[in-house]
Amino acid sequence: MDINQQNKATARALWAALDADPASAVPLLSHVAHWQGPAPVGLQTSGAAIVERMFAPFHAALEGLTRQTHIFTAGVSQASEAGTGDGAYWVAGTGYYTGRATAPVFGIPATDTPLRIRWGEFLRFDAEGRITHAQTIWDLVDWLDQIGHPVLPRPRGAAHVFPAATAYDAVLHDVQDAEETAASMALGRGLIFGGLNSFDKADLKSMGMADYFHPNLKWYGPGGIGACLSLAEFETLHQQPWLIAFPDRKVMHLESLFAEGRIVAASGPMGVVAHQTGPYLGHAPSGKPVDVSGLDFWLRTGGQFTENWVFVDMIHLFAQMGVDLLAKVGADD
Structure with missing residues (x-):
């Protein structure tokens, strides 16, 4: 199995653990040095901290929490403008969570409204296949709009539109061409x-x-x-x-x-x-x-x-x- 496929397997295991019991994911995050969460969570410098301050309260507040994944992909980064390649291994995914917020969390009130909370996450791996860095964004502004607490003017574009890819299965479990x-x-x-x-x-x-x-x-x-x-x-x-x-x-x-x-x-x-x-x-x-x-x-x-x-x-x-x-x-x- 090539390294990208190995990293995908680790990402799948991590997300399964976070969705079932966030505390059970901490052992998979023992080498995390930098995890950028969405405001108000912000930057955390250990796996235990990101679980305690982001995933655990989110999981506790959302009844019936279920993750849907629309895109799942991995690769070696070439993020420099010079084109030399930085050589870092990444796995990324996006989709949305469904559930009901039965308790307030992150400054967002509880509600009986069925929610679709958009998520995006990038995981960086070292050469040994361990997660070292990550970035997560949850669309809190859209969440607030769904429950009748808009904090920005009505969007110019269409609201609450974030589907899976059209006529293409973007959940890439297998090696690609x-x-x-x-x-x-x-x-x-x-x-x-x-x-x-x-x-x-x-x-x-x-x-x-x-x-x-x-x-x-x-x-x-x-x-x-x-x-x-x-x-x-x-x-x-x-x-x-x-x-x-x-x-x-x-x-x-x-x-x-x-x-x-x-x-x-x-x-x-x-x-x-x-x-x-x-x-x-x-x-x-x-x-x-x-x-x-x-x-x-x-x-x-x-x-x-x-x-x-x-x-x-x-x-x-x-x-x-x-x-x-x-x-x-x-x-x-």
Whole structure:
């Protein structure tokens, strides 16, 4: 079994343990040095700490908690712009949890509402197959919107849209074709380092998004932004207001960028850096520097990406802009 397949088996075992009894997962996390959880959890520096402060309270608060996995992938990262490759091994997944929050958690009140809580997670492994670093984002803004506590204006895109891949099984348990993987990696690197980072601060066309995204792109954004169901919607409903707010944004501190088959995945707690010099989602310019904690998954069809699942830690982003979104809820932890 190759190392990516071994790491996938460990990831499956970890998630099964976390879903059944979070404490039982601690032995699998004995080499964790850095786990970036979503705000308000933040950075934890041991497996025991991330279980105690994130997974255990989440598990205790959610009755009938069930994980659905829509994408499952692994690979060796090439996150540097120079293209030399950083050689790190990663496994990533996304989907949603279902359940009912019968107790408050993370500043979110209890409710009888059936929930679909979007999750994304990246696990880094060392050469011995041990988890050493990780990043998790749960879409808390979308969760709050589902229970009638919106903390941001109604999204410009479609709310609560985060499906599995279209006409493709993106749960990649088996080894994928090497040529497909190479084509996906080339397109992903082109999009990030040749497209997104080429914005001239004036014209969206300067990034050449039409070279990377199909006209019927499905872009599944986080709570507060929503889903865009074409390239034109992506440009007008998300990209334009985002670049008005953060015109100097640059992708530069990715922790991972890898491909497997037709899937590309990228992560970074500070994967994008910028200054908020324009208004954003009803909030005035702060002039403050921000780093964007985000996760991305793309599906390549032919020579273009046709779907993109996007996570942004909006609680963390707005905190840097001087806005405490959870304080708007007024719930106890």
